[in-house]
Amino acid sequence: MKRKAVIIGGGPAGLAAAVSLKDNGIEDVLILERGSSLGGILTQCIHNGFGLHTFKEELTGPEYAARFIEMAKERNVEALLNTMVVDISHDKVITCMSKDKGIFTIEAESVILAMGCRERPRGALNTPGYRPAGIYSAGTAQRFVNIEGKMPGKEVVILGSGDIGLIMARRMTLEGAKVKAVAEIMPYSGGLKRNIVQCLDDFGIPLKLSTTVVDIKGKDRVESVTLAKVDDKMTPIPGTEEVIPCDTLLLSCGLLPENELSDKMGVKLSPVTGGPIVDESLNTNIPGVFACGNVLHVHDLVDYVSEEATLAGKFAAEYIKEGERPINGPEFKIETGKGVRYTVPVTVHPDRAPELTTVRFRVGNVYKDPEICVYMGDKCVLRRKKQICAPGEMEQVIIKKADLKNLKDGEKIVVCLENVL
Amino acid sequence: MESKTLTCINCPMGCQVTITYEMKDGRINEETMTVTGNTCLRGKTYAISEVTNPVRTVTGTVGLSNRELRVVPVKTKTPVPKDKVPDVAKALADVKVEAPVHIGDVVIKNVCGTGSDIVITDNIE
Ligand SMILES: Cc1cc2nc3c(=O)[nH]c(=O)nc-3n(C[C@H](O)[C@H](O)[C@H](O)COP(=O)(O)OP(=O)(O)OC[C@H]3O[C@@H](n4cnc5c(N)ncnc54)[C@H](O)[C@@H]3O)c2cc1C
Ligand code: SF4
Numbered sequence: 177m178k179r180k181a182v183i184i185g186g187g188p189a190g191l192a193a194a195v196s197l198k199d200n201g202i203e204d205v206l207i208l209e210r211g212s213s214l215g216g217i218l219t220q221c222i223h224n225g226f227g228l229h230t231f232k233e234e235l236t237g238p239e240y241a242a243r244f245i246e247m248a249k250e251r252n253v254e255a256l257l258n259t260m261v262v263d264i265s266h267d268k269v270i271t272c273m274s275k276d277k278g279i280f281t282i283e284a285e286s287v288i289l290a291m292g293c294r295e296r297p298r299g300a301l302n303t304p305g306y307r308p309a310g311i312y313s314a315g316t317a318q319r320f321v322n323i324e325g326k327m328p329g330k331e332v333v334i335l336g337s338g339d340i341g342l343i344m345a346r347r348m349t350l351e352g353a354k355v356k357a358v359a360e361i362m363p364y365s366g367g368l369k370r371n372i373v374q375c376l377d378d379f380g381i382p383l384k385l386s387t388t389v390v391d392i393k394g395k396d397r398v399e400s401v402t403l404a405k406v407d408d409k410m411t412p413i414p415g416t417e418e419v420i421p422c423d424t425l426l427l428s429c430g431l432l433p434e435n436e437l438s439d440k441m442g443v444k445l446s447p448v449t450g451g452p453i454v455d456e457s458l459n460t461n462i463p464g465v466f467a468c469g470n471v472l473h474v475h476d477l478v479d480y481v482s483e484e485a486t487l488a489g490k491f492a493a494e495y496i497k498e499g500e501r502p503i504n505g506p507e508f509k510i511e512t513g514k515g516v517r518y519t520v521p522v523t524v525h526p527d528r529a530p531e532l533t534t535v536r537f538r539v540g541n542v543y544k545d546p547e548i549c550v551y552m553g554d555k556c557v558l559r560r561k562k563q564i565c566a567p568g569e570m571e572q573v574i575i576k577k578a579d580l581k582n583l584k585d586g587e588k589i590v591v592c593l594e595n596v597l
Numbered sequence: 598m599e600s601k602t603l604t605c606i607n608c609p610m611g612c613q614v615t616i617t618y619e620m621k622d623g624r625i626n627e628e629t630m631t632v633t634g635n636t637c638l639r640g641k642t643y644a645i646s647e648v649t650n651p652v653r654t655v656t657g658t659v660g661l662s663n664r665e666l667r668v669v670p671v672k673t674k675t676p677v678p679k680d681k682v683p684d685v686a687k688a689l690a691d692v693k694v695e696a697p698v699h700i701g702d703v704v705i706k707n708v709c710g711t712g713s714d715i716v717i718t719d720n721i722e
Contacts, residue, residue: 222670238719325668350686369611373604
């Protein structure tokens with residue numbers, strides 16, 4: 177089977193990319209989704225707060241997904257559900273597996289990677305002793321409670337203050353459980369501010385920073401966990417232990433882009449984000465292979481996922497219409513300066529770039545009153561004051577094609593923070 | 598004059614909004630009030646309502662009588678007073694509906710006397 181545009185993953189990224197491909201004149205668009213429905217992780221994110229920037233109203237996860245599913249339907253986007261992609265070759269031959277069809281292959285002209293992310297494994301938890309029942313990842317607990325209607329336990333401690341952990345603290349409280357504490361090993365929370373306010377403060381759930389789990393008691397089922405403060409080398413400080421009786425421990429230790437497929441096909445990955453290294457067109461190092469959404473870098477705002485995926489769809493449509501575009505003109509690297517952990521994209525081609533290119537990034541620490549700066553060569557082309565920058569909140573700057581055009585051979589683009597220690 | 602700094606919860610931007618105000622006849626005197634730090638108008642509206650009448654949208658699930666291991670998500674159609682949140686959550690506990698259900702279907706009218714309805718937030722055929 178030969179197809180023009182094939183999208184791996186039917187979450188918000190895959191759906192928005194599909195809609196955009198259609199709107200940009202590509203008729204033949206196929207989504208491959210391993211789950212039994214479209215919508216990705218959003219189907220289990222039943223809380224509200226999605227889509228204000230896209231739809232100018234506040235939606236829950238399933239409602240936001242339904243809007244995009246509807247748009248995809250209106251445009252006759254084809255989707256194969258219960259279809260797992262098991263391999264993609266360097267020349268874009270996709271191997272899939274499904275119950276009805278068995279194993280089959282698809283030759284794609286363009287591939288859009290939109291596989292999302294998965295939870296970090298529980299390696300973070302280095303405690304001796306048994307592995308009793310009652311320890312779950314926060315995302316698994318979320319699926320139990322929100323999809324299957326099953327409560328994992330009654331007295332809960334949460335390790336990690338990522339958004340899923342915070343959301344689950346509120347969710348389980350409203351379902352009648354007692355959430356005794358959220359422990360975070362870092363001195364700041366990795367979650368969105370509003371989730372700390374709305375999910376913890378509203379219910380008087382303590383957030384214990386610089387704190388980790390050092391022991392879990394219980395043989396068949398968790399009976400208690402021991403928390404301890406950590407020093408600045410993240411080593412537990414003796415004498416600060418606190419035993420908290422509970423029957424459930426949720427681990428919310430962050431998300432990792434799901435890129436085994438990309439890696440195997442030869443897509444270069446960033447060691448910082450775990451996602452593909454892309455240029456301004458969201459093209460990976462393989463021409464015609466694009467990436468967007470959480471598979472590219474972990475987003476906290478689905479609106480930006482949709483925005484990024486819409487762009488990926490547009491660039492993929494251009495690629496399909498024009499055939500393999502020669503990289504005419506130079507390529508410049510965007511380097512990370514002080515305070516900035518990574519940027520997406522990593523490279524830009526001034527000749528190819530649209531009038532405005534959005535560069536998204538995350539900072540490595542909490543910074544008060546920083547100035548976000550963009551340098552091209554030694555010229556500062558953008559300077560913006562912020563009240564606060566934190567690792568939990570993605571930042572963005574917009575760079576102009578006109579500025580890119582002024583770059584001279586060998587010059588670099590640098591995104592950095594200034595006015596910080 | 599009183600001053601309060603709040604995190605706007607209307608969208609994940611989470612702007613830090615500072616409201617400086619005085620109360621006049623149980624209401625905010627809007628003439629002397631100042632609001633800063635909000636990116637859009639909703640931040641201002643939110644800050645005013647947080648100091649006068651805080652509200653929250655409650656989300657949860659209700660059971661499906663004809664499906665196994667599947668519940669369906671719901672929300673309050675409009676936000677309810679913050680102190681009613683626990684009551685509203687309890688009111689959902691034993692409710693069951695029959696599939697198919699669709700986004701916007703009303704499950705409970707005027708839940709806990711809040712004037713807001715509980716509505717379905719996903720499509721299950
Ligand atoms: C708990 C939680 C709370 C959140 N809260 C908010 C919020 O309040 N507001 C907000 O704006 N955003 C929120 N987000 C962020 C937002 O939901 C995500 O950024 C967004 O869902 C990412 O979309 P995606 O399409 O990249 O990934 P996903 O939604 O993960 O979709 C990826 C899809 O790809 C499929 N897939 C993966 N591998 C394969 C394969 N090999 N073959 C076939 N299919 C495959 C998966 O089954 C899945 O359906 C939250 C996220 C989480 C996890
Ligand atoms: S003020 Fe506007 S942009 Fe800022 S958090 Fe509130 S709703 Fe979002």
